[in-house]
Amino acid sequence: MPSDSKPVVAILMGSHSDHPTMEETEKLLERFQVPYVTRVTSAHRAARRTHELTAELERGGVRIFVVGAGLAAHLAGAVAGVTTRPVIGVPMAGGSLQGVDALYSTVQMPSGIPVATMAIGKHGAKNAAILAVEILALEDPTLRDRLLAYREELERSVEEGDREVSESGEVTSEDVSDAISKLTPEGER
Numbered sequence: 001m002p003s004d005s006k007p008v009v010a011i012l013m014g015s016h017s018d019h020p021t022m023e024e025t026e027k028l029l030e031r032f033q034v035p036y037v038t039r040v041t042s043a044h045r046a047a048r049r050t051h052e053l054t055a056e057l058e059r060g061g062v063r064i065f066v067v068g069a070g071l072a073a074h075l076a077g078a079v080a081g082v083t084t085r086p087v088i089g090v091p092m093a094g095g096s097l098q099g100v101d102a103l104y105s106t107v108q109m110p111s112g113i114p115v116a117t118m119a120i121g122k123h124g125a126k127n128a129a130i131l132a133v134e135i136l137a138l139e140d141p142t143l144r145d146r147l148l149a150y151r152e153e154l155e156r157s158v159e160e161g162d163r164e165v166s167e168s169g170e171v172t173s174e175d176v177s178d179a180i181s182k183l184t185p186e187g188e189r
């Protein structure tokens with residue numbers, strides 16, 4: 001849920017159906033205690049409204065826009081065209097081209113109007129939140145500390161995974177090479 005404080009990040013999406021993906025952005029912004037607002041608008045079906053909404057959010061204090069859209073995904077570019085604040089684009093997965101259409105539509109901006117484009121789908125939605133926090137952390141030491149704590153958590157999760165696999169008795173690639181060399185006559189190794 002968006003917090004009561006004035007939002008500094010706006011999460012925009014082309015359709016309500018994009019929300020399950022963009023929830024990943026919301027969850028991470030909540031974890032970092034960054035106030036945000038989430039809105040649905042459309043680059044094609046509500047172009048004028050998108051421009052007005054972007055201006056209104058900017059006037060309200062939004063510093064970064066995270067924008068998710070699918071198919072011919074032009075919403076992030078449309079927002080970037082009417083603001084000088086950073087715009088982070090998230091291409092939705094799905095559709096006939098599994099999100100590649102949205103990726104190309106979001107990333108291939110002409111020079112002058114950048115959209116920082118993330119990976120397709122939920123990985124991209126998560127990274128959009130982290131990138132927004134990284135930008136805000138440039139001027140906020142508390143956010144910087146939270147980012148460092150998050151990185152440490154990621155590292156611990158890798159170590160846990162390593163422990164689980166190495167203690168589970170699963171077959172490793174070294175085990176396979178050993179077994180093969182034992183089965184192969186010495187002259188053929």
Ligand code: RP5
Pocket residue numbers: 013014015017018041042043044045046068069070071072073074075092
């Ligand atoms: C939906 O159409 C997509 O997921 C996407 O966000 C949206 C694009 O809407 P327009 O901006 O083209 O209206 O199905």
